[in-house]
Amino acid sequence: MKLRTKTKVLPGIITLLILVPAIALIVLLTFDWNRAKPRFNSSMSEALGRPFQIRGELRLQWTKPTPNFKPNAKPESNNLDKTWHRFIPWPQFFATDIHIANPADFQQQKSESTVKKGETKDPVSIGDQIQDETASIKEVSFSLNPWKLLHKEISIPTLRLSAPLVHLQRHANGANNWTIRKPAGTSLWRLDLQQIALTDGTIYLQDAVKHADIKVGFNEDRSDPEYSFTWNLSGKLNDEAIVGEGQVGAVLALTDQTKPFPIRGYLRQDQTIIALTGTLTRPMNLMAIQMRLAVAALSMAKLYAISGIFLPETPPFSTEGQLTGDINASGGKWNYSEFRGKVGSSDISGDLQFEFKSPRPLLSGAIVSKSLLFSDLAPIIGIDSRSSKQTRGLATVQPSNKILPIESFKTDRWKSIDANVKFSADHIIRSETSSITKLMTNLNLHDGVLSLKPLNFEMAGGSLRSDIRLDGSQNHEKNAIVAQIQVQARRLQLKQIMPFVKDLDASLGEINGNASLSAVGNSIATLLGSSNGELRAVINRGTVSKLLLEKIGLNIGSIVLTILFGDEEVKLNCLAAHFSVQNGLMQSKQFVVDTEQSRLNLQGTINLRQERLDLKITQKSKGIRLISLRAPIYVRGSFQHPTTKIDKGVVALRAGAAIALAALAPVAAFIPLVNSGSIDSPVCEEKPAVKSRKSK
Numbered sequence: 001m002k003l004r005t006k007t008k009v010l011p012g013i014i015t016l017l018i019l020v021p022a023i024a025l026i027v028l029l030t031f032d033w034n035r036a037k038p039r040f041n042s043s044m045s046e047a048l049g050r051p052f053q054i055r056g057e058l059r060l061q062w063t064k065p066t067p068n069f070k071p072n073a074k075p076e077s078n079n080l081d082k083t084w085h086r087f088i089p090w091p092q093f094f095a096t097d098i099h100i101a102n103p104a105d106f107q108q109q110k111s112e113s114t115v116k117k118g119e120t121k122d123p124v125s126i127g128d129q130i131q132d133e134t135a136s137i138k139e140v141s142f143s144l145n146p147w148k149l150l151h152k153e154i155s156i157p158t159l160r161l162s163a164p165l166v167h168l169q170r171h172a173n174g175a176n177n178w179t180i181r182k183p184a185g186t187s188l189w190r191l192d193l194q195q196i197a198l199t200d201g202t203i204y205l206q207d208a209v210k211h212a213d214i215k216v217g218f219n220e221d222r223s224d225p226e227y228s229f230t231w232n233l234s235g236k237l238n239d240e241a242i243v244g245e246g247q248v249g250a251v252l253a254l255t256d257q258t259k260p261f262p263i264r265g266y267l268r269q270d271q272t273i274i275a276l277t278g279t280l281t282r283p284m285n286l287m288a289i290q291m292r293l294a295v296a297a298l299s300m301a302k303l304y305a306i307s308g309i310f311l312p313e314t315p316p317f318s319t320e321g322q323l324t325g326d327i328n329a330s331g332g333k334w335n336y337s338e339f340r341g342k343v344g345s346s347d348i349s350g351d352l353q354f355e356f357k358s359p360r361p362l363l364s365g366a367i368v369s370k371s372l373l374f375s376d377l378a379p380i381i382g383i384d385s386r387s388s389k390q391t392r393g394l395a396t397v398q399p400s401n402k403i404l405p406i407e408s409f410k411t412d413r414w415k416s417i418d419a420n421v422k423f424s425a426d427h428i429i430r431s432e433t434s435s436i437t438k439l440m441t442n443l444n445l446h447d448g449v450l451s452l453k454p455l456n457f458e459m460a461g462g463s464l465r466s467d468i469r470l471d472g473s474q475n476h477e478k479n480a481i482v483a484q485i486q487v488q489a490r491r492l493q494l495k496q497i498m499p500f501v502k503d504l505d506a507s508l509g510e511i512n513g514n515a516s517l518s519a520v521g522n523s524i525a526t527l528l529g530s531s532n533g534e535l536r537a538v539i540n541r542g543t544v545s546k547l548l549l550e551k552i553g554l555n556i557g558s559i560v561l562t563i564l565f566g567d568e569e570v571k572l573n574c575l576a577a578h579f580s581v582q583n584g585l586m587q588s589k590q591f592v593v594d595t596e597q598s599r600l601n602l603q604g605t606i607n608l609r610q611e612r613l614d615l616k617i618t619q620k621s622k623g624i625r626l627i628s629l630r631a632p633i634y635v636r637g638s639f640q641h642p643t644t645k646i647d648k649g650v651v652a653l654r655a656g657a658a659i660a661l662a663a664l665a666p667v668a669a670f671i672p673l674v675n676s677g678s679i680d681s682p683v684c685e686e687k688p689a690v691k692s693r694k695s696k
Contacts, residue, residue, distance in 0.1 A: 033058045033093075047154055047191040049180055050103045050134065056096030062089035063143055092143040100135045102169075102177045134177050138163035148192070155192040158251075164201035172208040195253045198229065210308065211238045218248070226262055233267065238305040242269040246276075253281070263291070269306045272297040278323070293323040293336065300343075309354065309363060310413040310445075312380045315344030332356050336365075343369075344376035352421070360447075363419040372425040372439070403611055403639040404525035409481055411448065411472030411522075419445040428457075448473030462491030462510060480522045485533075487515040494539065513537030517581060529584040529609035539575035577602075584609035597622050604635075611639040 037054050044052035065088065139162040148155035170176040180191075203216045214235035221230045228250035234243050246265015253259040260279030267274045278291020296318040297303060300311035321339025326332050334354040341348050352365035398406060421443045428436035438458040444451045448471070455466040464487065471482040492511040515535045521527035573596065578589040584607065591602035599622070604615035615635040637643040 033060050043154065043189050044191075047189045048100065051099075051101035053099045053101075054095045054097070055099060056139075058093065058095045061092050061094070063092040065090045065145075088146070090143045090146060092141065095140045096138065098137040098140050099133055100137075101133050106169075106175060106177050133167055135164060135166045137161050137165070153190045153192055157194050158197055159193055159195070160197045160199075161201065162199045164198065164203075166201070166203040168203065168205045168207075170207045170209055174209060195251055195259075197251045205235075212236070214242070221247070227264070231265065237269065238308070240269055240305045242267060242306065244268060260290075267306070270302070272302045272306060274306070276323070289323065289325045289334075291323050292320070294318070294320040295341075304413060304416075308416060309361075310417050310419075314380065315376050317341060317343040317348075319348070344373060346372040346376045346425075357418075360416065360418045363417055364421060366422040366424075368423075369425040370427065372428045374428055374430040374436070401638065401640050402525065404528055404608070406523050406525045408522045409472065411481055414445060414448040414450060414472040417445065418447070419443060428459075459492065460496035461493035462489065464489050464492070480520060481527070483517070483519045483521070483527050485515070485517045487513075489513040489537070511537055511539050511575075513577075531581050531584055531608065533581045535577070535579045535581065535586070537575075537577045579606075581608075588615070613637060613639070613642050 034057065037058050040058070041053050141160045141162075142156045142158065145153075145155040145157070168176070168178050170178075198218060200220055201218045203218075205212050205214045205216070207213075212235070214233060214237065216231055216233045218229045218231050220228065222228065224247065226249065227247035229248050230245070231248055232243075232245045234241075236242065244265055244267035246263065249262045251259075252261050260281050262278075263280050264277040266276070273296045275294040276291050278289060278293075281288045281290075295303070296316075298316050300314045300317060303309060303311055319339045319341030322337050323334065324337070325334035333356070336352045336354070338351065339349060346369050348367055348369050350365060350367040352363065352367070355362045355364070423439075423441050423443060425439040426437075428439055430436060436457050436459040439456070441452050441455040444453070450470040450472065452466065452468040455468055457464040466488075467484075467486040469484045472480075474480065474482050490512055494511060513536055515533070517531045517533035517535075519527040519531035521530050573594040575593045577591045579586045579591075580589055581587075586606035586608060588603050588605070593600040599620050601618050601620075602615055603618075604613075606613055606615070613635050617633040617635065631646045634645045635642055636645070
């Protein structure tokens, strides 16, 4: 009896074990999964922290299990093929017309990049296209790990998106719609998305922080095995039009740090071009890049619109180097390493780092030039030519009657970044016959205060050391800076400073000097026009060309004899110069050139505000000079058009006496033109306080 009972029960159990899975399989295959959409939408909404909705069809098919790859997990946990799980198929869902809304607390508002009043709307402007959604997708397909569902985890190895339309927005206060925020309280569901596969789609970016209004389109292209999509970009960045195009891969890994996403292309903003080739990894950290980057622009300052990095005005430049970076929500760093390029006709190379910090990013590194043209430094301080400015697309604001640059500083950009960059040049070419052998400086920019400390030149056999501080953080007036400048010149050789003056061929002697100035202004012209301080210089030994001194002293006879029989060296006892500066007016306190034969004195003023000269040069001879006019020389007029005049009254008296005596005896005509005067002191009356050669 018991045997019969067991015989009847056992088939029933076996039948049940077969029927239950069979019925379950039939139910799964015939079930209308659209009825499960509300539950699925609710689970996805909870996992994403924002409304999720499938408005179209939801259907199911079964597929081979896909291992869940965990980068930091043990190898055996990533391989499901060794367990019995491999025999159970995974559900693969297909859904159409999917919509992902913005977070509930993300308030819709027009960003600062929208069209300004009175401007024409750009045809690619996305301001009118942004909706209350982060994304909408024509079709989505993905497989689910059924075992993870038991642990309230939605695990999707690959999410395939067809015709995605993504709207990325960020307001001026930094709030954005792309960060997945955890919902308040304890969420029952968690999303594990490992990689995304794309088809044709469009991404819109409206960013009030970066002033971006951009559209990026993707189109499938199977002609290249590495790059599966072409992309094109158009829109505005920092209120300037930008375009670009290139290629990208098909699958974007979100968790696998070893799987690169290839990307290449170029961006163009006006005449600024950026070309790149490399890979993007770890997009869940927003950006991790490793690529070759080439940049070319009419000026480094032009990069501000596309990068937000403050750089000085320069001649046209180009560089190429290796760009690596890791940017995340809390910061990050980019490295532009081993780059080489040209600025004007000068070469540059080096390494730079751009680090995201609070309250400002930091640019640091080192730049080296082996051969630097002095003229390539001119745009940095605004003293380049009109044609140079026009080449860089800048308006020419310099009046034709002004020498000192009036172009305003752009101090509003100085607070956009901090910087600590070392710059050096091994050889600076100033002209065909003169060069500065070396330049070294540390550029430091912090909270709108720019300092070059020190700014050292090795030149003319000596050195020129400067400490410059430009404070652009003050609010004295628009773009105004408070400047402090300290300069020390040591052992500068006179002949090497002015090699283009032929009369200095026989000249020796070294110059030492100090300068200290402070000023407030919004341009070089206004700074010098309001400057206060003093300048001192001295040449305390050496020789100088006799011909040069004779020309200055108007010793006509000696000039003729020197030209006929050759130049000779005259011992230079001392040259001392001392100018005081008050509100831009340079007053000559002392300017003496003392030689074994004569002494020259310069008196007067140099008006830096009005750019005018009012100087008087006088000479006293220490012996008999042949045909010396001994007339003062006046240097007057503007910097642009100075004039040199001789005291006509003195010359007329001497010339008249010469003519009268000539009627009596031809030889007597030379008597009024002979100078037999002398002075007692053979040295300068005052020497500026200058350190000795040993104290350097």
